[in-house]
Amino acid sequence: MESLSGLTAFVKAAQAGSFASAAERLGVSASAVGKSVARLESSLGVSLFNRSTRSLSLTEEGALFYERSQRIVQELEEAEQELSRLMSAPRGRLRLSFPAIGYRLLLPLLPGFTAQYPDIELDLDFNDRLVDVIGEGYDAVLRSGDFADSRLKARRLGGFRFCLVASADYFSRRGRPLQPADLSGHECLLYRFSGSGQLQPWQFDGVDVRQLTLQGSLVFNNLEAQISAARRGLGLIYVPDFSVQEYLDSGELVCALDDCISAGGQFSLLWPGNRHLLPKLRVFIDYLAEHIGLDR
Template identity: 55%
Template sequence: MDTLSGLAVFVRAAETLSFVTAGRALGISASAVGKSIAKLEQSMGVRLFHRTTRRIALTEEGAIFFERCRHALQEIEDAQAQLSQASDAPRGRLRVSMPTIGYRLVLPVIGEFRARYPEVELDLDFSDRHVDVIEENFDVVIRGGQPADSSLKARPVAPYRFVVCASPDYFVRHGVPRQAQELSAHVCLRFKYQSSGKLQDWLIDGAAASCGDAARAPLVFNNAEAVLAAATEGLGLAYLPDFLVRQAIAQGHLQTALDASTTLEGVLRALWPANRHVPPRLRVFVDFLAERLGGTAGAARASAI
């Protein structure tokens, strides 16, 4: 156990490159950190840190040892967590990030989740920017599109498809498009991705459609809720996920067009760091979303990943 404790001190010091910061995190003095590392170096016969009066730095041997130790300690922590997981009730804080429009899917079922798991504290972040799951210390993010980061595990939670829609008043004034070619004669409300500044394509009959009246500039938005509001005000045609416009259609504020031709389907996925243990609160949250939002079919349970 002394050796394991010494390794934990070494790893924390290597991560922070500061005996003071490492000691503060471990609840011991900087002097105790230095003595523990000196004892470890003596037992191994290898110097792990270069030391000056102002800073410390890993030696070449120390850097190699650090990578092996960090992995080994993580394995031990994961094994301990797995042993206790079965008896643990889901509890604690869960930081979740999702697109701004995600609240339309998630908020209607949050009350049920809270009733099932009252000890889980949800910290929900709604943002259209591309967040860094690991750097910003989120437990899980909800995103559309194909996951491109191999350091993240993914689970489908909510399928959706895009629809072309506009207000009844707009269709009375401009007509209802019957085929993709007719979109060029309409005012199109375009969504612009914040991360890249690119306009979203409208996938009609399997291809990107040419949309927008050539005589007038399109209206461009970087927020899907703003596109929805503009569509209900009769300002043009919108191309939006079905879950976002479902309520407006039910209330008669919007109508769809080209239903048989809109071919873009997708799925919102839950993504979380692959190298972290999945705590009960995260497992039950992802399972719950997949169960309630339709992403369960064809997907492995998060508890089995």
């Protein structure tokens, strides 16, 4: 940083023709400019200026050094101006990671967000893989459940609950289960996590999931396909409430055993704690927290 300071003082003095004029442009004293240039000359081992009581002119070595130095200082000033613009207004690219079902939460919010912040570019990854936020260069990630990474800061966005649903047509044909044990006589559409290969457990209050018998000929690793199958009357699904809310509101899907299910989770937005919170990320966090459709 001291070398950069000396380089800037040298270029401004060469352009202004005096230490006093350079000092006025830089907002420092003339002696400070003179000392910075002197330290630069000492480190380079050459004299950059011919000095007299009335004038300041470049030496042959100084003229050669100035040709390169002025471009460096100009690029530094342009970089500072660009950074200042970034820090003063929300703009730039945000790289974000969400679980596969996260698009159900985010996509309804995108029209409003992009209209309000047109200079922010969102690079979105919807994947159940547990990404390395810092190592892979993500600006923020959405996660459910607990996390234990002291390098990350977090903002809790709200909670969700699991629900058991099927189409009205399915219930009219097969009847509605009145207790978890009744599921043994129903077609259960199961979900397999693509990352771990494990099946999503169906959790009911007071019931050991290991003793719960679930029958079904269809297993999915895609939530949309699973929901679509349930809408077509192929069976029951056990899913987060927000993922099927629109179909519950329309009556296309109907809940069962609601009073037996309290299992759920919390969503939080995480971001690297060792970085300055840029305006583009700050407004995204605030917008998501304000508009996301989750129970608080």
